Amino acid sequence: MHEEQPAPLREGARDGARDGAVREGRPPRRGRPQGDRPKRREISGWVILDKGVGMTSTHAVAAVKRALNAKKAGHAGTLDPLASGILPIALGEATKTVPFVMDGRKAYVFTVTWGTETDTDDAEGRPVGTTDRRPTREEVEAALPRFVGAIEQVPPRYSAIKIQGERAYDLARDGEVVELAPRSVQIDHLAVLHHSDERTVIEAECGKGTYVRAIARDLGRTLGCLGHVSALRRTRVGPFVEDQSCTIGALEGAESEANAAVLRPVETALDAVPCVPVSRDMAMRLMRGQPVILRGRDAPTEGKAYATCGGILVAVGDVERGELVPHRVFHLGGTAQRQG
Structure with a gap:
């Protein structure tokens, strides 16, 4: 997983007239006076966002920054648009502690849909293999220990890993064959929560750099039934968990001063x-x-x-x-x- 850098928010176009002058033949612009624009605040702390499906991590950072009227913001670990859950967002001085959160353990709940492998290893991708075989719960549970501990994992072709300066997903979208080398990752826990003929819900606890999509892909290959991630939720990032979180809707529905109450201290990221x-x-x-x-x-x-x-x-x-x-x-x- 990689860290996206949030694009700066545009403060709005400046009025073309200077010192109150008006161009001849044109009426004055009726935009909000410069002095009425809210001033960005020097505010520091962590917002533990519960990101919804369909939103990019960069969009989430921009929305939180706008809701709190903050000058500076960044996130601690990308969460794909198709995924929901915990996205810690650092404001102000908290951005200096982002690496400590990025290095922390993460927890997920994800759904593997059986029978189809896709080129992205998730539901957005194009099918690259299908099978009529479906695993039993016992077969899934028997295979999971192979993926626990320090393992070698090949990242998805559609990932942010750089190959000779280019993102793997950009190369893959351009039709190039992407070959990624295996990486060492640490997976501490995998367990089946629910199982049906077509899909299995699994919880995972893992370290930095682990791709849940790759777990689903490799599990499907191991079981001979193929699979891809059809739903993904992140439930913990480092010291931050779901019961500390808030939504974009809640932030946007309140005044920026009231939203400051959701901030957690900068040093929360340093709990370890x-x-x-x-x-x-x-x-x-x-x-x-x-x-x-x-x-x-x-x-x-x-x-x-x-x-x-x-x-x-x-x-x-x-x-x-x-x-x-x-x-x-x-x-x-x-x-x-x-x-x-």
Whole structure:
């Protein structure tokens, strides 16, 4: 899975007349006065969006950015238009913590429809093979362990992986034969939730870079009945789960100030990273990009850590020989504070 970069929203065309002048022979434009346009806000935190089917991840980012009137936004892991579920969207300073969420574990519920393999490995694709054979629930459950653990997986031909600078899906759409090398991925859990003659619903927990569409494709080949993903929902991304989520409709139906209540703190993305409280002087050093010596019995000696001062996130970096070396520093005015 790849991270899309959201396209900037257009702020609207500027009036052609300057300093109140009107071109001769033309009436003045009646657009909204420049001063009435809402000013983008410096706002930081995470919105845990429940994305609907049919919406691209880039569109979702733009919609959340507009609803909260935020200056800066990005998402933590693409969710295909045909998929629904959790799409964490980072606003402002939270964009600096996106890699920590991208590296987190993910959970999905997906439906495999049997009998047809498609060129995209999902319902949008063109059939490339069919069979009348259908698996039993017992056969599906017996095959799943082969796909659990550290496995080699060939990504779908229609994926965002780059081949000599070109996206695989662009090459495939142009009719080129796309050959992708297997990749090592980690799948922690697969289980059947429901089964019928034509389809099986499966839950999965997996690591970064895993393609659920490839699981369905390879499972169908293993069972000799072929298959493709016909429905997909992401239920967790890193520390973010469904009961923390909101919809685009709910955001668009409220004022931007009210929507700020849905923001989760920037440091929520760092839940798997040790927290180190620091003094004001140490915080100032970190903000200048300078390392600080960590003292105290509970201070980490190696690995990732983030520093807070007075409960406010200051920096995240690596602890090396007892020193915290900052790699990202934060300026959190107008930020969602940690909720108790």
